[in-house]
Amino acid sequence: MDTSLLKCFLTVAEKQSFSEAAERLNITQSTVSHKIARLETHLGKQLFERTTRTCMLTSDGRELVEHATRVIRSIEEMEQSFKPDLLTGTLVVGVPDDHYLFVPLTEALKNFMLEKPRVGVEIRGGLSSDLMRDLRQRNIDLAVIRDVPAMQDSDVLCIEELVWITAPNWVPPNDGVVPLALVRGPCAYRGAALAALEQNGMPWKCIVTCTSLQGVFAVVRAGLAVAVVTEGDIGSGVQSAPAGGFLPPLPGSSLTIRYADKQPTLAARALARTMADVLTEMTRESPA
The missing domain is CATH 3.40.190.10 (Periplasmic binding protein-like II)
Structure with a gap:
């Protein structure tokens, strides 16, 4: 199976919109529609209920999200192991300077640099509004962003x-x-x-x-x-x-990870996953 079909499917599922998925993937909306149609034909299942304004996952689509996420993550981990040359360069990451976030996130970033010594990481703390400006200007590669009021979509790591x-x-x-x-x-x-x-x-x-x-x-x-x-x-x-x-x-308020590029590098995605794991773990450990 062409794994780009799964990546396209996950993006549409996340954005609940073919047009927004096309913008994120930097491809045309017709290409997105074609990829989803190919995947539905291959699996013999309808994955989305489409309307004029949005699209919602069917029960089969919801089941596929978990499988597709596992497959894409496994492929990225394989590439990290067998193609370490893809994990090089320097990443600039923005982090909110809330003390309780800054400490665990910087500890996770330190561990990331020890595990992936060919990737340099520069950390910039600041207000989310400043980090968003830096993302738009491509002064940083990715950032943890706080939104107030909380966003309500699949990008959210914690509220x-x-x-x-x-x-x-x-x-x-x-x-x-x-x-x-x-x-x-x-x-x-x-x-x-x-x-x-x-x-x-x-x-x-x-x-x-x-x-x-x-x-x-x-x-x-x-x-x-x-x-x-x-x-x-x-x-x-x-x-x-x-x-x-x-x-x-x-x-x-909600926390999400956002990229400067619509198609971030393998190194940027690996770093984002490291930070996401820390944030979701913090959510599980917080008292109800």
Whole structure:
């Protein structure tokens, strides 16, 4: 079997769209349709229910996803073993600078470099908005991206709740004006905080604007302000505000891995798989 048919099938299943799959694979939509038709003929099964706007997997299609994913991954692992020359060069990877993510991801990247010494890895930490800009400008090869509110598609590796953090002894101000500690620039947490307050008609004032979360945490610990982070980033000296209390509810956030190139190299895919394994393992280990 032509494995490109399976890769095309998995992309359509992921995007739920022939046109978006064609864009991802850098081929025409008619070529995508032809590949799916060939695969359906070969297997003797209908894999998608098509409408004018989208396409959904049939029961046979859902069953094939697991088999096809295993096959493609096995082929890539075989290529890594028998064609190590494909795993060379330098990859620049973007990682959100959330402390609880940065530590396990950089440890995984260190192990990746030890296992694949011919691949150099440069790590760049930053805001997801900056990492997305670097992907578009091809300054980095791939990145872990946080979306707020959470995306709802098959690209998502994990979904995390956003929370308000306060000092343990913090009490809501008498005048009702919420004091905020914010990260400078287009930070997802900043956007979520301001949107939640404005949607609920709550006045606010910025106490401090920092270039990183470390400064935000220092201000919150001192009791001067509140801030928004993910549950995983709650550290010593701060606590999450109770749900249904003075502060308004927040949306969820999601993590995905995205590439600068529509057809990333074998090395980039191998690195992405290493990071994805870490993120999904973190999700399994987090308390329900």
